[in-house]
Amino acid sequence: MSAENTARPKWRTWQYWARLGTFGVVVAILTIFIGQLVFFYLDTDAMIKTAQAPVTLPDDFLAEEITFAGGDGLTMAGWYIPPQNDTVIILLHGYDSHRGQLIWHARQLQNAGFGVLMYDMRGHGESIAPQRSGGWRDVEDVAGAIDFLADKAASIGIYGFSIGGQVALRSTAMFPQIQAVFVDGPSLGTADDLPQAADLRELIIFTLGPTGDQMLSAKTGLPIPQGVVELLPQIPPRPIFFVATGERDNTMAEARYVYHYYEQVADYAQWWEIPETRHGGGWIVRPEEYAQSLVSFFGQIVPE
Numbered sequence: 001m002s003a004e005n006t007a008r009p010k011w012r013t014w015q016y017w018a019r020l021g022t023f024g025v026v027v028a029i030l031t032i033f034i035g036q037l038v039f040f041y042l043d044t045d046a047m048i049k050t051a052q053a054p055v056t057l058p059d060d061f062l063a064e065e066i067t068f069a070g071g072d073g074l075t076m077a078g079w080y081i082p083p084q085n086d087t088v089i090i091l092l093h094g095y096d097s098h099r100g101q102l103i104w105h106a107r108q109l110q111n112a113g114f115g116v117l118m119y120d121m122r123g124h125g126e127s128i129a130p131q132r133s134g135g136w137r138d139v140e141d142v143a144g145a146i147d148f149l150a151d152k153a154a155s156i157g158i159y160g161f162s163i164g165g166q167v168a169l170r171s172t173a174m175f176p177q178i179q180a181v182f183v184d185g186p187s188l189g190t191a192d193d194l195p196q197a198a199d200l201r202e203l204i205i206f207t208l209g210p211t212g213d214q215m216l217s218a219k220t221g222l223p224i225p226q227g228v229v230e231l232l233p234q235i236p237p238r239p240i241f242f243v244a245t246g247e248r249d250n251t252m253a254e255a256r257y258v259y260h261y262y263e264q265v266a267d268y269a270q271w272w273e274i275p276e277t278r279h280g281g282g283w284i285v286r287p288e289e290y291a292q293s294l295v296s297f298f299g300q301i302v303p304e
Contacts, residue, residue, distance in 0.1 A: 044215045047095075048131045050123040055098045061107070063116070068148040070122060071140020077126035078119025080148075081110050085302045088115035088153035090145050090178075092138075092164030094280065095187075098125030104283060105159060108291040114298060115153060117145055121164065133220045135163045135170075135189065142171040146178070155179050155301045159294070161280060163187045166228055169261070172238065173231035179301040181235065182294060184243040185254050185279050186261060192227030195260035229264055236268035241297045243282050243290075247275045254279055270297070 055077070057065060063079035070076040078099055089109050093101040099118040106116045122141055123132035142158070149156055157180040160168030165186025172181040188194065191209025213224045244258035255273050262271050272293065274282040283290040 044212065044219055047134050047216065048219055050129060050132060051096050051098075051125075052123070052128065053098060053125055055100050055120060055125045058103065061103060062110075063106070063118075066117075066119075066148075068119075068144050070127070070144040071137060074122055074127065074129055074141065076119045076122070076141055076144060078117060079106075081106065081116040083115025083153055084113035086153055087155040087157065087298065087302045088117055088149050089298055090142065090149075090156065090158040090168075091116060091118035092121060092142075092158070092160040092168050093118075093124070094162030094164055095132075095135075096124075100125075102159075102161065104287075105294065108294055109298070112295040112299075113302075114295075117149060119145065121167070131220060133222055134216055135167045135187070136216070136220070136222055136225050138167040139171045139174060142167065143175065146175055154303045157181070157298045157301055159183070160186060169228050169235070169240075170225070170231055172240075173234040178238070180239045180241075180298060182241040182243075182297055183258075184282060185245060186228070186242075186258060188228070188257065190224055190227040193229045193257075193260070195257060198256075228261060232261060232264040236265055238268070239297065239300055240265055240269040241272070241293070242269060243272050243274065243293075245274050245277050245279055245282055248273060 057063060057079060061079075063081045066078055066080045067075050068078070091099070091102045091105060093099055098120045102118055106118055109116050119141075120127035121138055123129040127141075146156060156178055158168045158172060158178050159182045160166070161184045165183030166189050168181050168183055169186055170189060172178045190213050191206070194206050194209055197203040197206045216222075217224050242258055242262045244255040246253040246255045248255040248259050250256065255275070259271070259273075262269055272282075274286060277285045
């Protein structure tokens with residue numbers, strides 16, 4: 001055997017390592033892309049599946065069990081507290097929950113003289129529906145809530161948490177009867193609500209956003225609605241209050257997404273970031289400040 005054949009191979013050239021690195025990056029991107037595509041598909045299945053459950057009225061919570069007509073003939077189940085100040089606040093809970101999630105919020109408003117209408121969103125709790133739709137169709141149910149309150153209040157405000165916040169914002173844009181909106185961690189309505197991608201991972205995920213909308217549309221039979229960002233300019237000069245948890249300078253963080261909403265209407269909105277807690281935990285870590293913000297904000301629409 002010749003010395004040439006037995007010698008160790010020369011060190012790879014830089015072109016070889018460049019090609020290998022490029023290949024590795026492509027494989028990583030494809031892996032993330034396919035993984036997110038599978039996630040969107042499975043998440044859409046979970047999103048439309050109903051979350052029915054009985055809801056018990058606490059013995060110490062003075063509210064009336066009510067029902068009202070929602071969209072497309074649905075019957076919405078809820079609790080109603082008459083106002084002492086002629087102002088009622090509609091409360092919308094988060095996904096996979098029910099009206100009981102917002103009892104603390106209702107108590108703060110009730111103690112301040114506000115009336116409250118809190119109900120199970122379609123497909124949640126005791127509001128029976130064949131499927132859920134990621135909040136897309138829930139605006140029709142808010143219209144039913146407004147009709148229910150037509151002869152019960154001179155002023156109407158709305159509070160929404162998470163997906164309830166998304167629905168609250170879209171409803172306020174569409175219904176002039178709602179005079180103020182307070183949202184905590186409002187979710188995205190469609191891919192159009194995404195901020196500009198801050199890194200490669202976000203770029204890949206955001207690129208798939210429209211695909212997720214198409215999947216949800218196909219599975220529900222509903223057209224893709226306008227995004228929240230597109231509708232927000234229809235709310236002013238009515239006041240808006242945004243609460244977000246986490247830190248705004250972190251990618252994939254709630255506060256950054258919610259701030260994107262806030263930027264669209266900053267001249268008419270208030271912004272409150274609570275960095276030391278996660279989604280929905282603001283009222284737990286800062287109860288006094290949260291209650292004061294809630295009550296004083298809606299105090300703007302109380303009739304004189």
